[in-house]
Structures are given as C-alpha cells and as structure tokens.
Amino acid sequence: MILEEMYNGRFYPCETVVADSPEYKRALKACSDLMETLSERLSKEDYKLVEELREQVSIAQCEENESHFKYGFSAGLLVQQEAHEQVQRGENK
Incomplete structure (x- = not known):
C-alpha cells in the first residue's frame, strides 16, 4: 500500500520510475554517441x-x-x- 511505503520511507518516485520507451532508449544512445564524438574532437x-x-x-x-x-x-x-x-x-x- 502506498501509504505504508511512504510512512516507511520506501517511496521514491524519482528513483523508481524510469522511462523505458524505445524513443527514450534511442535518445540515450544518441547522447552517449554524441558525447563520445565530442570527447574525441574537443580539447x-x-x-x-x-x-x-x-x-x-x-x-x-x-x-x-x-x-x-x-x-x-x-x-x-x-x-x-x-x-x-x-x-x-x-x-x-
């Protein structure tokens, strides 16, 4: 029950809710690839x-x-x- 989770300090929506859509995964991969490219090109x-x-x-x-x-x-x-x-x-x- 949500009230019990809140009372016992086990309610962390910002940590437990993670987007898992294909679009989200593609965006994360694109960010990772771009950061890798920037690390190679920039000082x-x-x-x-x-x-x-x-x-x-x-x-x-x-x-x-x-x-x-x-x-x-x-x-x-x-x-x-x-x-x-x-x-x-x-x-x-």
Missing part, C-alpha cells in the same frame, strides 16, 4: 565545459520534473476532492 578543457553544461541541464530538468510531479499530484487531489463533493451533494438531494 580537454572544452570537453569539461560540455560535461558541466550537461550536469547543469540535468539539475534543471530534475527541478522541472519535481515541479511537474507536484502540480500533477495536486491536480489529482483536487479532482478527487471535487468528485467527492459532487457525490456528497448528490446524496443530500
């Missing part, structure tokens, strides 16, 4: 800048994903609350 200093850029983009994406998760979760709760209120109004008629 060490320039490649370090690319690695830093990639790290910063990853941090920004994680922050964005967290915001989307919070918004989606909140929206889901609001939908559930509204549905519950409508059911309650229907029973009171």
